[in-house]
Amino acid sequence: MTARRFWVFIEQEEGNVHPVSWELLGVARYLASQVKEEADAAGDEVLVEGVLLGHDVASIAQDALHYGADRVYLFDDPLFAHYRNCPYYKTLAQVAKKYNPEVFLVGATTLGRDLAGGIATALRTGLTADCTQLEMGEAKGAKQKLLLATRPAFGGNILATIMCRKHRPQMSSVRPRVFPMPPFDPDAQGEIVREPMDVTEEGAMSCILEFVHEKGENVNIEYADVIVAGGRGLGTPEGFDLLKELADELGGVVGASRPCIDAGWLSYPHQVGQSGRTVRPKLYIAAGISGALQHKVGMQNSDFIIAINTDPNAPIFDVADVGLVGDLYQVIPAMIEQIKARKEALA
Amino acid sequence: MFHALVAVKQVPDTTNIRIDPDTGNLVREGVPAIMNPYDAHALAEAVRWKRALGGKVTVVSMGPASFTKTIREAVELGADRGVLVSDRKFAGADTLSTSYVLAETIKVIHEEDPIDLIFFGKQAIDGDTAQVGPGVGVRLDLPVVTYAVKIRELDLEGRRVVVERKTERWTEVIEVPLPALLTCDKEIAEIPFAPLPDLIRSLRYEPEMWTMKEGPVAFDPAEVGVKGSPTVVYKMGTPPLPEAGEKVNTRDVGVEAAVKDALEKADAAGVLGAVLAQGPAAKEAQL
Numbered sequence: 181m182t183a184r185r186f187w188v189f190i191e192q193e194e195g196n197v198h199p200v201s202w203e204l205l206g207v208a209r210y211l212a213s214q215v216k217e218e219a220d221a222a223g224d225e226v227l228v229e230g231v232l233l234g235h236d237v238a239s240i241a242q243d244a245l246h247y248g249a250d251r252v253y254l255f256d257d258p259l260f261a262h263y264r265n266c267p268y269y270k271t272l273a274q275v276a277k278k279y280n281p282e283v284f285l286v287g288a289t290t291l292g293r294d295l296a297g298g299i300a301t302a303l304r305t306g307l308t309a310d311c312t313q314l315e316m317g318e319a320k321g322a323k324q325k326l327l328l329a330t331r332p333a334f335g336g337n338i339l340a341t342i343m344c345r346k347h348r349p350q351m352s353s354v355r356p357r358v359f360p361m362p363p364f365d366p367d368a369q370g371e372i373v374r375e376p377m378d379v380t381e382e383g384a385m386s387c388i389l390e391f392v393h394e395k396g397e398n399v400n401i402e403y404a405d406v407i408v409a410g411g412r413g414l415g416t417p418e419g420f421d422l423l424k425e426l427a428d429e430l431g432g433v434v435g436a437s438r439p440c441i442d443a444g445w446l447s448y449p450h451q452v453g454q455s456g457r458t459v460r461p462k463l464y465i466a467a468g469i470s471g472a473l474q475h476k477v478g479m480q481n482s483d484f485i486i487a488i489n490t491d492p493n494a495p496i497f498d499v500a501d502v503g504l505v506g507d508l509y510q511v512i513p514a515m516i517e518q519i520k521a522r523k524e525a526l527a
Numbered sequence: 528m529f530h531a532l533v534a535v536k537q538v539p540d541t542t543n544i545r546i547d548p549d550t551g552n553l554v555r556e557g558v559p560a561i562m563n564p565y566d567a568h569a570l571a572e573a574v575r576w577k578r579a580l581g582g583k584v585t586v587v588s589m590g591p592a593s594f595t596k597t598i599r600e601a602v603e604l605g606a607d608r609g610v611l612v613s614d615r616k617f618a619g620a621d622t623l624s625t626s627y628v629l630a631e632t633i634k635v636i637h638e639e640d641p642i643d644l645i646f647f648g649k650q651a652i653d654g655d656t657a658q659v660g661p662g663v664g665v666r667l668d669l670p671v672v673t674y675a676v677k678i679r680e681l682d683l684e685g686r687r688v689v690v691e692r693k694t695e696r697w698t699e700v701i702e703v704p705l706p707a708l709l710t711c712d713k714e715i716a717e718i719p720f721a722p723l724p725d726l727i728r729s730l731r732y733e734p735e736m737w738t739m740k741e742g743p744v745a746f747d748p749a750e751v752g753v754k755g756s757p758t759v760v761y762k763m764g765t766p767p768l769p770e771a772g773e774k775v776n777t778r779d780v781g782v783e784a785a786v787k788d789a790l791e792k793a794d795a796a797g798v799l800g801a802v803l804a805q806g807p808a809a810k811e812a813q814l
Contacts, residue, residue, distance in 0.1 A: 193696060264701075265661070265671050290694040294673040297661035301626055306757030309622075309656035319761065328761055334539075334653060339764050347757035385670040385703060389689065392698040406802050430802055449695070455655060462798040477766070484798040485772075486789050498771045501796065502789040506777030514786040522790070523803055 183225045184324075185281040186212045187349065189272065190232040190244050190252070191291055193263060197240055199361065199403065200287035204354060205230065205248040206362030207314055208285060214316035215325050227251060231275060233268060235261040238372070245370035248362050252372050253279070259379065263291055264386050267379040269298030275375055276303060276349060283327050284349035285314075287356060296353045306344030307351040312358050312458075312477070319343055327352065336454045336477035355458040356402045358481070399433050399449045406432025406463045409452055409479070410440060413468020413489060413508060417445035422512050423467060429519045435459065437475045453478035465515075467508040471496025488512070529582030529683060531573035532636065533606065533646040534629055534663070535566040537590055537597040538653040562597045565648025565711060567604065572716035573646050574605030576681055583607040585636060589617060589628050595734050603721045603729035610636070614738040616752045622654075624755035626662030628746065632737065633667065635744050637706075643683060645708040649674055660710035670703035676714040 186208040191198040208228045219226045230244040230252040241252040253275055259267055276284060276299065286296040288310045300307035313330035327350040330341045344350040401407060408427040410420055420434055427434050435452040436445065452459055454474040464482035469475060471487070471494055479485070480499045487500035488508045497503040504511055539558045562570075573584045585608045586601040588594050598609035612632050620628065633645065645667075647660030657673070664671035677691040679700065686705045691698050693712060721729070739746050749755060773792075777785045793799040 265664075265673070269665065290674055293657045294661065294671075297622070297656075297658035298665050298671065300658070301623060301662040301665040304623065304757075306621065306623065307656075307658060308758060309654075309658060332766070333655075336766065339766050341761040341763070342758050343761045344758045386672075387702045389700040389702055392691075392700065393696075432802075455652065462802055463793060473766070484793050484796045486793065492774065492776065497774050500774075501772035502792050503772060503774035504777055504785050504789060505774060506782060506785065510782045511777060511786060514782050515790070518783075518786055518790055519803075522799075526803060 181223050181225055183227055184212075184215060184219055185279060185283075186226070186228050187276070187281040187284040188228070188230050188244075188249070189284070189286045189292065189295070190230045190240065191287050191289060192232070192234050192237060192240055193291070195234070195237065195240070197243065198287055198289055198291070198356070200289060200292075200354070200356035201230070201244070202247040202361055203356065203359045204285045204287060205244065207354065207359050208283070209248045209362065211283060211314060211316050211327070218325060229253065229279075229281070231255075231272060233260040233271060235259075241372045243364075245372070246364050246366065246368045248365070248368070250370050252370065253375050254372055255375050255377065257377050259377070259381060259384065262388055263295075264384055264388065265294055265298060266385045267383065268295055269302060270379055270383070271377075272299045273302035274378055281349045284351045286351070286353045288353035289356060292353055296351060300351050303347075303349070305347035305349060305351060306342075307353065308342040308344075309353050311352045311354045312339075313341075314352060314354070319345070321345075326350065332454055332473075332477045336473035336475075357458050357460045401433050401435055401450060401452065402457050402459055404433045404459065404461050406430040406465075407435045407452070407459055407461045407479075407482075408432055408465045408467065409435035409437065409469060410446075410467050411437040411469030411475075412439045413470070414440070414445075415468075417443075419468070419508075420446055422509070426465070426512055426516050426519070429516055429523070430463065432461070432463070435479075437469045437472070466496050466500070467512060469496050470494045471499065529577055529580040529644075529681075530640055530642050531577060531582070531584045531644050531646060532633060532642045533566065533570045533573050533584060533586050533601070534633075534660070535570065535586055535588045535597055535601055536563045536648075536651045537561070537588070537594045538563045538651050560593070560596070562600050563648050563651045563653075565650060565652070565713060567600075567648075567718050568713045568715050569646040569648050569709070569711035570601055570604055570606065571718045572678065572711060573644070575716055576644075576678070577605070577607075580681070580683065585610065585640075585642075587612065587629060587632055587636070589613070589620075589625060589632075592736070595736075598734040599729045599732055602732045603726050604718065605721070605725055609732065609734035610737060611734045612737045612742070612744070614746075614751070616739055616748065619753035619756060620751065621756035621758045622656050622658040622662060623757055624751055625659050626666055627750045627755060629659065630663045630666035631744050631746060633663065639743075641706075643705050644681070644688060645669070645706065647708065647710040649710045649712050657710070660708065664708040667708070670707045671710070672701055672703060672707065673710045675709040675711045678709075678715070 308329040650657035
């Protein structure tokens with residue numbers, strides 16, 4: 181009996197877990213279920229496992245069990261207190277060699293993208309970046325199901341499904357918010373395995389001197405419930421002041437399409453789209469955004485989309501639940517007033 | 528003397544890529560080929576330090592012969608030497624194989640003329656993988672700093688560099704020993720106008736072309752192109768078209784009525800009530 185292991189890198193910084201880690205445990209569980217029949221027939225065991233590095237993070241390992249891991253491999257050491265490329269990728273490559281997982285998923289965050297390429301190269305295996313769909317499926321000539329990893333390419337114009345036939349693990353980085361959060365099971369049982377360290381401070385090849393927290397930049401657009409996003413149609417950067425007013429009324433945040441970020445109207449953390457963030461808020465309001473594919477792939481999973489554009493043929497209307505053809509400088513102020521009135525009525 | 532190596536890639540300008548609405552195919556005609564913008568910014572930073580410290584900038588690219596245009600552009604921006612590694616056998620390379628070819632090439636250049644700092648763009652705008660730079664770093668066993676936005680200190684004698692890198696949470700100030708590899712965001716440097724002598728030089732510049740057979744690198748045929756690439760395309764397709772909702776012209780029904788209708792629909796879909804009821808608490812949860 182062999183074990184077919186589906187691995188997830190549990191990303192944390194300063195004890196805060198990036199929620200994409202739990203989303204990935206949910207996906208790993210789904211992938212594991214897709215090979216269950218095949219594994220049962222062969223007498224193989226299927227396991228969803230997390231790998232966690234950090235310092236004093238045992239409680240996070242416990243949480244990983246609640247979010248669906250059967251087992252968590254834990255490296256708990258001051259050396260891992262802050263994320264650093266070299267000690268992290270070397271440790272993860274080594275533990276992967278030890279247990280030989282079939283699939284290894286990493287969040288496509290700045291940390292995860294810094295890390296994933298290193299692990300894959302060290303293991304000389306295939307890595308597919310920024311996946312939006314994952315399935316275990318049959319492929320010609322393969323004895324077992326393979327990971328079929330789908331990602332947008334060419335600015336979202338093409339969906340490419342990639343597989344990795346012979347090399348293991350089959351690695352993918354996956355964007356936050358592409359997959360739903362799995363439920364927290366308070367009764368979940370599992371095992372936490374403490375792994376021995378094999379990296380030294382000398383081998384870390386880096387030293388973090390300081391962390392600079394920027395003021396006013398604390399925007400976590402990926403997990404916002406409401407996003408009011410603007411595009412070139414705003415005409416001027418001051419247009420975002422109006423969008424901010426609406427976002428504030430709705431308890432949301434402001435987003436933007438790539439041209440506005442490139443023009444310096446808003447900072448990069450606000451960018452929605454293929455080269456920015458993927459979002460799935462309850463409500464997405466797109467004002468003056470034409471709707472290039474590269475933007476749409478980043479927001480089309482939103483629960484409800486209202487699009488405002490003067491051009492009735494703007495492609496953004498193709499993904500909108502409600503499209504308003506008109507001047508955003510008339511529509512947004514009206515929306516602010518009506519939202520205020522609704523809130524007053526509720527109070 | 529400072530020796531910087533910059534890896535550049537030629538990419539289609541993805542902001543101009545469209546899908547043919549009738550055939551659903553990618554329209555490549557008339558799409559200009561440009562130097563990957565992040566690479567251009569990384570190059571500008573390398574050139575800036577070369578001018579400050581004295582030294583040279585070598586540019587490397589892997590791709591077909593048409594990439595010489597991009598190498599010439601790099602010379603125009605201040606690179607001194609350009610190497611294009613090009614071979615039909617490299618076709619179909621994924622990021623692992625690309626990192627192999629670039630790492631082997633950089634090793635040979637380094638032996639002949641030691642490199643202090645390697646620059647990559649943070650990612651290429653056509654593939655957006657951000658995997659090749661870190662992959663090369665791993666193969667050369669160098670410290671890797673991704674998402675670099677500023678080089679604070681470059682100390683050639685003390686053999687160290689202090690770099691600011693931007694993550695989702697904060698800006699990290701990190702010190703690594705030289706040689707090191709950086710992948711750069713656009714903020715690393717502005718792209719300056721090319722001085723006239725560089726412009727003239729670039730017009731006549733012939734990049735060195737290294738292939739499997741000709742050139743100083745002994746590439747392992749098993750590591751290049753399709754053979755050296757663990758990943759293969761299973762299938763390609765266009766994204767499914769979502770169902771469009773209702774479209775209302777504000778001129779026909781009036782702005783007030785159109786907005787009222789939109790909000791009512793959002794409410795009916797169950798998204799607005801939840802949002803308004805949460806109020807300020809929702810905002811705090813996001814921070």
